[in-house]
Amino acid sequence: MTHYLDFERPLAEIEGKAEELRAMARGNDEMDVEEEAAALDAKAATLLAELYGKLTPWRKCQVARHPQRPHCKDYIEALFTEYTPLAGDRGFADDQAVMGGLARLDDRPVMVIGHEKGHDTQSRLSRNFGMARPEGYRKAIRLMEMAGRFGLPVVTLIDTPGAYPGKGAEERGQSEAIARSTEACLRIGVPLVSVVIGEGGSGGAVAFATANRVAMLEHSVYSVISPEGCASILWKDAEKMREAAEALRLTAQDLLKLGVADRIIPEPLGGAHRDPAATMAAVKSMLNTMLSEFDERDAAQLIADRRRKYLNIGSKGLAA
Structure with missing residues (x-):
């Protein structure tokens, strides 16, 4: 069942009427509603293009938070093979918000x-709605350092409203864990590519x-x-x-101008949740493209490239 956002209510009415017509005709060979339903489909497609064209x-925030939007687990299952999960920070616990x-x-x-x-409710609670605690960032540091030792490129999939701000997280060093995770990203001598999926x-x-x-995306x-x-x-x-x-200025389009983002991955009309398979295929293609850019670079070049990118953020597009 499709979940409609507030601004999509007119679209919900049209698509709902088309579905009602088809439901009425099921099992009734004498009732032909396809022509009328097709007209409603065409009207819905036009409205969808108008809504997402502007x-x-x-509204982009709302689409990015859509409950049916594919999440990290979906991408890992669809894009990667031989996935072997690694758990825990070897210090306190395994944070389910980070996989x-x-x-x-x-x-x-x-x-x-x-x-x-x-x-769903149960998985969102267990995953803490994607808000990582210090042990989540320390898990990520451990995995990045392991990747560095074995010469493996690192792929990160970003989808979080922010780090968890709870008392326990602060007591266990939330800001320090975030800082050290950022440092680990800058320090590792292997390619690191990220995709903001939500x-x-x-x-x-x-x-x-x-x-x-x-x-x-x-x-x-x-x-x-x-x-x-x-x-x-x-x-x-x-x-x-x-x-x-x-x-x-939080949209992909604004951040591309400012140099924060390097690529924009097109989504299907209506957002990633309307065609997850097409979205994941586009993400996979982009990951392969970005990783291939670093095939011939050594550790020193990779680290220098990463540092240069972040020193240059904001130096372009400020007048836009």
Whole structure:
């Protein structure tokens, strides 16, 4: 069953009427509704193109958070073979919000790491809605260092509203863990490529995405804070999230101009959730393209490339 966002309500009505007509005709050979249903389908397709042709930053946030959007676990299952999960930070616990392990992307052995939000109530609670605790970042550090020792490229899949801000996380050194994870990204002498598949929230995303190349899905977002959090701080009113989303310049298109993102991966019309298979095929193609750019580079060149990228962020597109 399709979940419709607030701005998609007119679309829901049209597609619902088409489905009702077809449901009425099932098992009734004398009832021919296909012509009328097809007309509704055409109207829905036109409206869908209009809605997604002019998405505001806030609407892009809504699409990036869509509950049916493919998550990290879906991408790992679809794109990688021989996936062997690795758990725990060898210090405190295994954070279910972060998943990772050894895998193959086609014939290329890689280390894949990502945030997992979960799909239903139970999995979202167990995954903490994709908000990692310190042990999650320390798990990621352990896996990145392992990849560095064995010369494996690292692929990270970003989808988090931000690091978990709870008391226990702060007591266990949340900010230190994020900083060390970011440092590990900069330090490892193997290719590191990232894809923002949904939300890229604050340091929780940067800790995985300080990469040689960062790609973003067309309707994903990446920002220092959520629009609601920004509105609460600047205007003392979380309902001003639309204005905050505009000001944050968090869309893939804005971030490409600023040099934060290096590539934009097109999504199917209506968002990744409408055709997950096509989305995953596009992500796989982009991962192979980005990794192939570093086949002939040694560790020193990879590290220098990564540092240069982050020193140059914001130096272009400021007048846009």
